[in-house]
Amino acid sequence: MKLLRNRRALIILAGLIVAANGFFPALWILFTSFKTEVELMRVPITIIPQAPTIENYIRVFVDQPILRFLFNSVVVAVLSTLLCVTCSALAAYALVRLRLPGAGIILSVLLAIAMFPLISMMVPLFQVMRDLGLLNTWWALIFPHAVLSMPVCTLVLISFFQDIPRDLENAAMIDGCTRLGALWHVVIPLTAPGVFTAGILAFVNSWDEFLLALTLSPRVASRTLPVGITLYQGEFSFPWPIISAALIVAIVPICIVIAIFQERVVSGLTSGGVKG
């Protein structure tokens, strides 16, 4: 009996370690975000804020257009996700179902191209977007971000499409559906969890992307959240409580998304075995 209770305690301890490892940094900046500059100076440092203040959160919204950053991030992430999932779904379906010669090689080529390092594309993309007049627009990020997640989305969708029996589509086509009609009316609804999973992964990848967002949107008003957050630091000053508050404001939306869809995200990450 005692042995069993010890085992239980060990299991809980194991869980606590994993959870603490993941949550600790976010918790720490959450505490920091409620402290005053004065309290931060104190030695030894305090853990829980002694005199919690929301002043830092007010400064977050006053000092920089963070709602604008948030809006840019949402628009770019949503549109690039739609574009990525559409292209990946069409490609995955063609590769799984349409008996293309060399489907395996086509898939490898697609993955290989989409996995080129971003830094190599950065300069020429800057020139292309400048020539097209797309710098500082959402489009400059939407197209590259869609490519960023294409490998993971295609792999996830392939693994889901493979599990749908051909007979279902054949039945739909006998009833007068076209191929694309069968894909839209039969396959997509049946693989909705997979499509959804692919979508969340694409969303997170776009939400997190920094290098291109930094380079292709030099104007303040067109920055996304990850780049916008770096604007809170002054030339010589680093107002940590305000930066912490800004980080919390920026982290909360993505936390809600992954908390709601945690099981989907895990299954997607592991079935694709990739983060783009």
Place this chain on the structure above:
Amino acid sequence: MSDAIRHRLTPLERSERRLGFAMLAPAFLLLAAVVLYPIAELIRNSFHFNHLAQPWMGTPFVGFENYVKALGDDRFHEAVLHTLLYILVTVPGAVVIGLGLALLANQPFRVKWPVRLGLLLPWALPLVFAGLIFRWFFEFNQGIANAMLRGLGLEPLNWLTSPGLAFFAICLAIIWKSSSFVALVLLAGLQTIPKSFYEAAEVDGATKWQQFREITLPMLRPAIFVALIFRTITAIQTFDIPYAMTNGGPGNSTETLAMYIHKTTVDFLDLGYGSALAVLMFIVSAVITSLYLRHTRRDPGRH
């Protein structure tokens, strides 16, 4: 299917094939526009002089001059060396820590969400945010690292302003950020190992360590391989975390190849030379990507 049938396609098959290529078109058009054309431009740029701060020079063709320049550029060599060191430390580091996290997370918990979110949060956090948070941890006066040292009665350290310590701090941040993804992949691998293997080993009197060495590790090998390759592909491109923590400093002691390329092109405005460096990086990364693809190559039309 016999060869006779295979060689002459039925009208249905032919129309399916046409539809199939049409359905691949959007993905490949996007790849052509966002990747292939820029890469072609990059290669072209790398053979030209192109310095935005010297527009009167024009953009003459210079052959391999930019590449030759790279051979003698100490800062480039250092950036390559730093990138290699980051790979050598953070890739195995993330896999070992990730394996530890996966083993801890692979327990029969009654409440699953704290563990799952504990693994997902570092993954979902933008790299720059992780960099900023760790920069705060290692801040000299108010950071938690020095607070702990003081608590132990030790002298506080200049974490981010002395080269070796800065490298260490950055590695720690990268390992924290990337080990949770590794853990998720390995956890999925752990869950495919049948319980009966361990029960049989138990009956034979194998210790926990023997079980780990003889069952867990060999069965996890494919998952570990995938995690290794993926970590390596991203580690070559290391940019965000050192950018947020030290911006390559002190001096250039924590500067990675990606950061040097970024500085050469965006700050120094030397597009020609920056492009040559980016081509070199792209070749290295292509080699490693091909290793991964050789491993995952499969025919999607079959199970």
